Amino acid sequence: MIKGIRPLLRGSTYSGMLFAYCGAVASLPLLPFALLPLLAWRSAPEALQTVLVLLVWAALIGVVGLARITRRALIASARRLLSVPLPDPVAARRPAHSGADRWRTPLWLLLHVVLGWTGALVSGVLLLSGLVLPGGWLGADVRLSLFGWSVRVEGGWQSWVVALGCLLLAAAVCAVVTNALRWLAPRLLGPSSAERLALAAERELQLAERNRLAHELHDSIGHTLTATTIQAAVAGEVLSADPVAARAALRSIEESARAALEDLDYVLGVLREEKAQTAPTRTLADLPELFDRLRHAGAEVEPELSGALAQVQGTLSRAAYRILQEGLTNALRHGAGGPIGVRVAAAEDGLELSVVNRTEAGAGPRPGAFPTSGHGLPGLAERVRLLQGEMDAGPDGPQLWRLAVRLPVRWSA
Missing domain, CATH: 3.30.565.10 (Histidine kinase-like ATPase, C-terminal domain)
Incomplete structure (x- = not known):
């Protein structure tokens, strides 16, 4: 029991979540450019427009990941906030990386943004619920609504139990997102086979x-x-x-x-x-x-x-x-x-x-x-x-x- 709660008490868990939030926030300036294709395709169904915006947004994020300075910044921040030992990228004298190696950084950046937004939305909702639910301790019922989904929580001590559960779930989401980024970082930001040969x-x-x-x-x-x-x-x-x-x-x-x-x-x-x-x-x-x-x-x-x-x-x-x-x-x-x-x-x-x-x-x-x-x-x-x-x-x-x-x-x- 204590071993399972231990990751929720570590500061590195929340510094990793901060790293995920940074990825989500950094992708926002690209969103207006992703909306530009809608100006030429206003008659498309709403669902198709949403998919188109997401695809263009993902493509723009991937293009940003192709820049070398982006990789260096990501490695430095991952070392700092994720506590992952990553070597600096080797400055190749000639571009000797394969196509798969070249797309490792855009893939990381895309997953970083997806995990950041997912973790931010889920943990944000859970944290907000954990702060609002104790308001029902006077006996009033509390109803939570989100995206057309609602739930009614009876007042009293039950609201305190649910609130505590929401806070623990929010912390667990932070731990899951941080561990996912730590697992991905060495595989996508770590040295490629060509870089390992160059380092050797x-x-x-x-x-x-x-x-x-x-x-x-x-x-x-x-x-x-x-x-x-x-x-x-x-x-x-x-x-x-x-x-x-x-x-x-x-x-x-x-x-x-x-x-x-x-x-x-x-x-x-x-x-x-x-x-x-x-x-x-x-x-x-x-x-x-x-x-x-x-x-x-x-x-x-x-x-x-x-x-x-x-x-x-x-x-x-x-x-x-x-x-x-x-x-x-x-x-x-x-x-x-x-x-x-x-x-x-x-x-x-x-x-x-x-x-x-x-x-x-x-x-x-x-x-x-x-x-x-x-x-x-x-x-x-x-x-x-x-x-x-x-x-x-x-x-x-x-x-x-x-x-x-x-x-x-x-x-x-």
Whole structure:
């Protein structure tokens, strides 16, 4: 019993009924236009005229529902008053909706208006009856008439019982109309099959972008922390003996930290869905600067660059820079000193990258270097796979470690 009355006590039931009333009231401005055909067909029977007006009125309501702004307004109001979780409509780049999908909003609007008018008339009559009937408590009889139908209610306590019943029925009508709209809203205002595909594609692009940003941040910050830690250790060791070298190491730390802050600002701007002030676009053209920072850290870098690197397209060039940055960071972390060979060769059939460094059994990481997180090589492998390239990493002889990557090249015009 209490469970059945509970919906009648909820405020959301009456906010949903208010939503239904709004649909009924919003359709009134279209009624004068629906009466215009009667001017040319005055001789038609009254019943036929009524049907004609209703059909034209329904058609006008459906036409209003075709507008995109109408759908957006309906979704926003349904979320607010019906408490139905509805996503915003996806802005399609091209109209890809089927005919059935296009008519979902006009159908919703038409049902919204029908339920609004039905609920308003029925609940209004019941509410009015519930307020009028107690007037018979002095013993007078009350007669209610509506559309040619009348009923006589005897005075006394019977009128109070009927009045209470009318009020409960009015509340029940509100609950029925609200629940009907809540049931219809996800089916007619919710995303269509085409919109679900668009939402899934958009979500996939967002996840791919965040995944790419995670790789970018790992490569940039990981490299910077490794290099600056080594540079700080070197500066501390030579501070008294060679102040010039110490100042150069500190200057390199400053430059590395500034570059890392730019990357961090860009990533955080994207994650916050804000437009970052600076978007790092480090490419193969920035390799000399990367090599200089490593040399300031005490590393001996031996680069070998060949081919038309300037013609490599931007996306591939940026990815190649990050791959080499990660490879050099791993060489600093785990290498056993000695020269680090870097080879970049651009040919017609692909871009070849390799980083070779010394490694010895039992040799620990460089002084001041961070321990590995275990995500460097798997991240590189995923990046290379997305670029449809090939990667090989492992020992290259008894004392060498080699990272080799081959990427397909599309030349820019």
